[in-house]
Amino acid sequence: xxxxxxxxxxQLLNSLQFAxxxxxxxxxxxxxxxLMDYLNLAHGTIYMLAAYxxxxxxxxxxxxxxxxxxxxxxxxxxxxxxxxxxxKRAETETHLVQVLLTVGVIYAGTDIxxxxxxxxxxxxxxxxLFAAPVNIFGITYPGYRLFIIGLGxxxxxxxxxxxxxxxxxALVRAGVDDRQTAETLGVNISAVFMLVFxxxxxxxxxxxxxxxxxxxxxxxxxxxxIILVLIVVVVGGLGSxxxxxxxxxxxxxxxxxxxxxxxxxxxxxxYLVMAIVLIFRPTGxxxxxxxxxAG
Amino acid sequence: xxSGNLLAVDNLHTYLxxxxxxxxxxxxxxxxxxxxxxxxxxxxxxxxxxxxxxxVPPRSGTxxxxxxxxxxxxxxxxxxxxxxxxxxxxxxxPSLSVEENLAIAERKAAAGGGWTLERVFxxxxxxxxxRNNGGTQLSGGEQQMLAxxxxxxxxxxxxxxxxxxxxxxxxxxxxxxxxxxKLKSEGMTMLLVEQNFALATEVADDVVVLGKGRVRWSGxxxxxxxxxxxxxxxxxx
Numbered sequence: 001x002x003x004x005x006x007x008x009x010x011q012l013l014n015s016l017q018f019a020x021x022x023x024x025x026x027x028x029x030x031x032x033x034x035l036m037d038y039l040n041l042a043h044g045t046i047y048m049l050a051a052y053x054x055x056x057x058x059x060x061x062x063x064x065x066x067x068x069x070x071x072x073x074x075x076x077x078x079x080x081x082x083x084x085x086x087x088k089r090a091e092t093e094t095h096l097v098q099v100l101l102t103v104g105v106i107y108a109g110t111d112i113x114x115x116x117x118x119x120x121x122x123x124x125x126x127x128x129l130f131a132a133p134v135n136i137f138g139i140t141y142p143g144y145r146l147f148i149i150g151l152g153x154x155x156x157x158x159x160x161x162x163x164x165x166x167x168x169x170a171l172v173r174a175g176v177d178d179r180q181t182a183e184t185l186g187v188n189i190s191a192v193f194m195l196v197f198x199x200x201x202x203x204x205x206x207x208x209x210x211x212x213x214x215x216x217x218x219x220x221x222x223x224x225x226i227i228l229v230l231i232v233v234v235v236g237g238l239g240s241x242x243x244x245x246x247x248x249x250x251x252x253x254x255x256x257x258x259x260x261x262x263x264x265x266x267x268x269x270x271y272l273v274m275a276i277v278l279i280f281r282p283t284g285x286x287x288x289x290x291x292x293x294a295g
Numbered sequence: 296x297x298s299g300n301l302l303a304v305d306n307l308h309t310y311l312x313x314x315x316x317x318x319x320x321x322x323x324x325x326x327x328x329x330x331x332x333x334x335x336x337x338x339x340x341x342x343x344x345x346x347x348x349x350x351v352p353p354r355s356g357t358x359x360x361x362x363x364x365x366x367x368x369x370x371x372x373x374x375x376x377x378x379x380x381x382x383x384x385x386x387x388x389p390s391l392s393v394e395e396n397l398a399i400a401e402r403k404a405a406a407g408g409g410w411t412l413e414r415v416f417x418x419x420x421x422x423x424x425x426r427n428n429g430g431t432q433l434s435g436g437e438q439q440m441l442a443x444x445x446x447x448x449x450x451x452x453x454x455x456x457x458x459x460x461x462x463x464x465x466x467x468x469x470x471x472x473x474x475x476x477k478l479k480s481e482g483m484t485m486l487l488v489e490q491n492f493a494l495a496t497e498v499a500d501d502v503v504v505l506g507k508g509r510v511r512w513s514g515x516x517x518x519x520x521x522x523x524x525x526x527x528x529x530x531x532x
Contacts, residue, residue, distance in 0.1 A: 167398065167399065170391055170395045170398065170399050171399055173388065173390040173391055173395075174388045174390070174391055174395075174399055176390065177388040177389055177390050177391070178386055178388060180350055180370070181382065181386040181388070182388075182399070183350075183369070183370040183371045183374070184348055184350070184370055184371075184374055184379075184380045184382070184386075185371075185374055185399060185400040185445065185449065186371050186374035186375045186400065186402060186449060187371055187399065188369075188371045189371070288390065289389045289390055
């Protein structure tokens with residue numbers, strides 16, 4: 001097999017598209033951890049829940065866009081209730097307790113959805129607006145995948161401005177730096193956290209809806225991706241937007257090209273990237289300053 | 296509103312883990328006065344301040360602000376009721392610029408005070424020159440000035456300062472002393488923890504000496520300067 005530039009370009013775009021999906025999940029997990037030291041693996045359950053809600057909405061006759069508008073919101077509402085009723089109890093516990101609790105939520109969520117929807121994978125149709133392939137860089141590429149890349153980019157730019165240029169963003173950064181000091185200045189960090197939690201959960205829901213037409217909707221789809229998302233956060237560094245962007249790009253590319261170049265060792269590629277990063281940067285590539293050990 | 300105690304601590308007990316750090320401390324800070332809390336390392340000064348701010352939960356005792364108990368209030372609520380805490384570590388946010396460090400603390404108080412971003416940059420020109428710099432790119436003295444300015448811009452009823460002179464060059468310590476004296480002359484109520492005996496007794500009206508978690512002496516700064524035995528026994532100066 002010689003070098004085929006068209007094939008290569010296509011895989012580059014696939015990597016980018018997968019990276020955007022990982023990013024939508026990773027940013028919430030990362031900032032929720034950065035702000036509250038809460039390792040919330042139930043983040044993946046929200047992703048799966050939103051995908052199933054999107055499936056139901058489209059079955060009821062709604063378009064993909066109706067699903068994208070409402071499924072993440074509904075999943076966020078359920079996520080907030082779950083947090084306030086259950087997850088909040090582990091706020092002051094160790095990470096191990098949080099992991100045990102939220103892995104329990106993953107198992108319970110998977111089984112509940114399996115009882116409701118059955119074991120078989122479900123499909124969500126991609127929107128007609130992006131159904132046609134697009135000519136780009138001399139190749140024809142699925143328009144829907146380009147839409148995901150665009151959505152990811154817009155989200156990243158939006159989050160950058162929200163974090164760097166707004167008062168709320170400054171409060172979030174202050175909270176990640178030093179939560180207690182922010183409180184002594186009159187900042188209600190719990191309220192800031194609930195807002196951040198809601199935004200992160202919403203983005204996980206968006207990821208679930210846009211992933212559904214590509215990967216399908218099935219029980220356990222959350223566990224498959226949350227492992228990659230955890231690696232993204234570890235590689236990128238905790239609590240930072242730039243870290244989540246860089247980490248998702250690296251893992252998106254490693255996963256896509258790993259599957260092509262060394263199909264039997266695709267997962268090995270990802271762990272290799274993680275191992276190399278952790279050897280040279282134990283706190284990840286671009287963590288929030290609190291996690292660098294310097295600040 | 297012009298007299299009486301702004302802050303009163305009564306029979307405070309605080310534990311850190313199993314250690315009984317504060318063992319029944321009582322003192323008051325009258326409105327418009329400066330009270331210094333002195334003592335050796337480990338006497339319980341910082342823990343007393345952190346108990347007042349509820350950064351560590353007191354085991355028992357009452358703390359009143361403006362005559363009302365602070366029981367059940369969270370740290371951020373105390374800040375909004377007028378307690379501004381300048382920590383020993385200065386605690387400048389590294390991810391925020393100098394201006395952002397100030398902006399997130401800015402609050403207009405009913406009591407007034409008149410501190411705004413403009414006034415801070417006017418009164419602290421070294422901060423104005425570095426308003427867009429990262430908070431931790433400042434020198435130690437500038438960080439301390441920023442920490443005090445960040446407390447003032449909340450227009451608090453009272454400043455609580457934990458060792459503002461620690462680790463600073465004598466020239467900077469002089470600037471801090473001048474600043475505190477100026478704030479005092481403007482009527483700012485302060486509770487000051489300080490290892491620098493000369494600075495503390497220069498600024499403070501009253502002094503409370505802590506030793507091993509208890510109040511060992513209290514009186515005026517002038518009385519303490521004359522009380523050699525107290526200074527030797529509990530302060531080592």
